[in-house]
Amino acid sequence: MAGRDTLIKEIRAHVAEKLEELDGVVALRRTAEGTAPHLFQQGDDLAQLALEPRYPLSTTISMLQKRFPEARFGIVARGCDARALVEMAKRRQVDAERLYLLGVACTAEEAEECHCADPAPDPEQWPQAEVIGTPVEGAPPNPIVAEYEEMPLEERREFWQAQFLKCIKCYGCRNICPECFCEACALEDPAWVEPGVLAPPFPMYHLIRAMHMAARCVGCRQCELVCPAHIPLTVLYDLIRRDVGELLDYVPGADVTVAPPLSLTLEEGPLRGKLE
Amino acid sequence: MEYKNILTTCVYCGCGCGLYFEVLDGEIVGVLPDKEHPISRGSLCIKGWNAASFVNHPDRLKTPLIRRGDGADRGRFEEATWDEALSLIAGRLTDIRDEAGPGSLGFLTSAKCTNEENYLLQKFARAVIKTNNVDHCARL
Numbered sequence: 038m039a040g041r042d043t044l045i046k047e048i049r050a051h052v053a054e055k056l057e058e059l060d061g062v063v064a065l066r067r068t069a070e071g072t073a074p075h076l077f078q079q080g081d082d083l084a085q086l087a088l089e090p091r092y093p094l095s096t097t098i099s100m101l102q103k104r105f106p107e108a109r110f111g112i113v114a115r116g117c118d119a120r121a122l123v124e125m126a127k128r129r130q131v132d133a134e135r136l137y138l139l140g141v142a143c144t145a146e147e148a149e150e151c152h153c154a155d156p157a158p159d160p161e162q163w164p165q166a167e168v169i170g171t172p173v174e175g176a177p178p179n180p181i182v183a184e185y186e187e188m189p190l191e192e193r194r195e196f197w198q199a200q201f202l203k204c205i206k207c208y209g210c211r212n213i214c215p216e217c218f219c220e221a222c223a224l225e226d227p228a229w230v231e232p233g234v235l236a237p238p239f240p241m242y243h244l245i246r247a248m249h250m251a252a253r254c255v256g257c258r259q260c261e262l263v264c265p266a267h268i269p270l271t272v273l274y275d276l277i278r279r280d281v282g283e284l285l286d287y288v289p290g291a292d293v294t295v296a297p298p299l300s301l302t303l304e305e306g307p308l309r310g311k312l313e
Numbered sequence: 314m315e316y317k318n319i320l321t322t323c324v325y326c327g328c329g330c331g332l333y334f335e336v337l338d339g340e341i342v343g344v345l346p347d348k349e350h351p352i353s354r355g356s357l358c359i360k361g362w363n364a365a366s367f368v369n370h371p372d373r374l375k376t377p378l379i380r381r382g383d384g385a386d387r388g389r390f391e392e393a394t395w396d397e398a399l400s401l402i403a404g405r406l407t408d409i410r411d412e413a414g415p416g417s418l419g420f421l422t423s424a425k426c427t428n429e430e431n432y433l434l435q436k437f438a439r440a441v442i443k444t445n446n447v448d449h450c451a452r453l
Contacts, residue, residue, distance in 0.1 A: 060314065071349050073318035073333045090348040090355070097335075101316060104337060108314070207359045209346070263346055265356035 041088075041144070044170050048113060049083040051139055051169060055111050059137055063097050064113035065089070076101065076110075086113070088141065093215040093259050095121040099130045111137035117151070117257035119158030120290025121215035124253055127297055130218050138163045142170035151258055152179040152271075155290075162293045181272050197273075201243050203266035204236045210260035210270055211246065216253040223249070243273070250274050252281050252299045255290035314338065318345060325360040327424030328352065332361055334368075341365045410442055419446035 052062050056079045066075035067087035074097045077083065095118050101110055112118065119140055125131045140158030148156035157172035188196060211217045211224060223229045223245050230242050237243070254274040261270045281287050285298040318333035331350025335343035344365045348355035367373055377398035382389040393401075409417055420438040422431045435447045 061316075063316075066317075070320045071331075071333075071347055073320070073345060073347075074316075074335075075318065076314070076316035078314070092345060092348070097316065100337070100342070105314060205358060207357060207362055209357060209362060212344075212362050213346075262348070263355050263357075265358065 044141070045086070045088060047169050048088075048139065048141060049086050051167070052077060052086060052111070052113065053083055055137055055139065058109075059111045060105070060108040061101075062111035062113065062137075062139070063094050063101065065092065065094075088113075088115075091115065091117075091257075091259070091262070093121065093213060093257065094118050095125055095131070095215040096218075098122070098136065099125055099215075099218070102132055102135060109135045109137070111139055113139050113141060114158055115141050115143055116153065116156045116158050117255060118215075119162070120155065120255035121257055123162055123290045123293045124216055124255060124297070125218070126293055128218075128300075133164055133293065136163065136165070138166035140166060140168035142168055142172040145173045145176070148173055148176040151256075152176055153256065154178070159291075178275060179269075179272060181269060182275050185272060185276075197243070198239055200268045201239055202236050203268060204242065205266055206235055206237050206242070207265060209263040209265065213259040213263045215257065215259070216250070216255070243268075243270075247273050247277055251277050252285065252287055252289055252297050254278055320347060323353075323357065323361040323364055324425055325358075325364065330357055330361050332357060332364060334365055341368050406442065415442050415444040416446065418442055418444050419448065420444075421448055421450055423450045425450075 048064075052064065056062060056077065061076040061078045063074060063076055065072050065087040066077070066085045068085060072087050072090060074092050074094055075085075076097075077086065094112055094114065098110060098112050101108070112122070114122065119138060122131055122133075122136070122138070126133045138158060138160070140160060142157035143151075143153065147153075154175035156175060157170070158166065158168055160166035160168050185193065185196065208224065211222065224242060229245060231238055254277065256271060256275065256278065258271050260274075261268070264270060278289060281289070281298070287295065287298045289297075316335070316337050319336055320331065320333055323330040323332050330353035331347030332353075333345040333347060334341045335345060342365070344357070344362055346353065346355045346357045346361070353361075376392045377395060378390040379393040379398060379401060380388050381391045406418065418438075420434055420442075422434050426434075438444055438447045
């Protein structure tokens, strides 16, 4: 694709320019052996900078910022990476002041593939940011969500029971998730998830994770992409994101100035209006 | 300051899933699945996801161990060099074959090895020791 080629050349040029003032830029690096996240620094071969396949680069930024508390890094971020960073910044996992966001607008095809409503970073959320490429309209939601909503309650239960039965409990959904950074994880607590049982007893494992994704999940799809059992996890998290939007008026990843509702106490909480 | 990913193959079983070790300033800090791997296609099982944890584990064996010692100390493991260990193995295999014949020896291969390594072991059993006693760890 000619458009994509021009875009990636433009990104490489911007990264080269930014490397003169930053300590490094996190992006994908493609070599003869494969493609993975990388910290590009001055002197590195930027012809190796790639945009595919997607990895949670926000997690890499968080780790690097914690290890090097004085350093200033850049990130080549798609819309989902930027939304993930917004939620991480609110929970002190990244420091927005020390971050340069080099945003990339996804193509219409990419947005459609991910059923992504928000396929470009919002530069307004960041002290230092730019967006390369022309932002496209968001794509419609995954049609499976609508199909699922037509199902009666019992059928829904059977649907998820069949899906969760496929789980091999690799913890990949949690490991790849940019919003899963708790030091102690309920999924490893024998009081919540019985150890040594496959598939994990229905429905605790997946519903704990689903509840923890409320007001956090930004719909990056990484969990679904790495799932060896092909469980349609984003259908579950899409529904939770919708509920959080309706009940709490909160869109994860949208606005860095809005505090996450489930981190507030009930006295000052946004549920009050809904409950009264 | 250096962060990079090193491509490797999971050693836990015969599937050979592709994974990256995340390396921060020379230290392995994590695992990422290889999304372009023709077999695992970006997925791993729980063992692959934890493949980084044994590399620097204090219990990891870094040299061969030889059982030595006498009396109450009998059977105690002692650290040895590869030359010592391989010489001991070669010597004992030769002695056993000469005393009791090639049929007294057997060789177990492993799903964790590459095809080439498994080929080499059966070749060694058949051509050098001259036994067909070759089997696979899955039948242990």
